[in-house]
Amino acid sequence: SQTIHQWPATLVQPVGSPLSLECTVEGTSNPNLYWYRQAAGRGLQLLFYSVGIGQISSEVPQNLSASRPQDRQFILSSKKLLLSDSGFYLCAWSVTGSGNEQFFGPGTRLTVL
């Protein structure tokens, strides 16, 4: 069966510090991978998605970047965090060629102080 891992679960970082969040998927090959951010009480904002190694689509201009160094690994990064980067970050995967059914990881709750 497929599983998706995200870490850390919670993170408190000072403004201006770097960020690296990692997501890995097990039990499937060549998945589509997604990074979302969710502000409290709000919907899901798609940040990045990837259909393959090294292929990243950015959805909104922002202080973040993403990389996919391996087929089942997706990394979200920032060189200098802003207060507005606080939120609940969710990684998800779907079967290649599809996207209607996405499977989400447990999320990372990031607080920037």
Added chain:
Amino acid sequence: GQSLEQPSEVTAVEGAIVQINCTYQTSGFYGLSWYQQHDGGAPTFLSYNALDGLEETGRFSSFLSRSDSYGYLLLQELQMKDSASYFCAVREGGKLIFGQGTELSVKP
């Protein structure tokens, strides 16, 4: 681009039936999906409609009318554990566009 509208809040009592509506505007349509998210948790997939009509999965059903750009999620025999946020979503290429979510509160 795509946009979706759904009510921000719905309240119902245990045992009742509730319907959460979703209207969408899209330049290309690949289906309407529904997700459930409990407070503090990750979204989980509930259902997907590609064609008009009703899809039933246990206590939950989802309906789609492509001509009306409209769908709904129907929850029957409500339980306290159904209190959560519910999101509709449409696919644009390889990605999903989510609505802002409907917070369902189930009262005893």
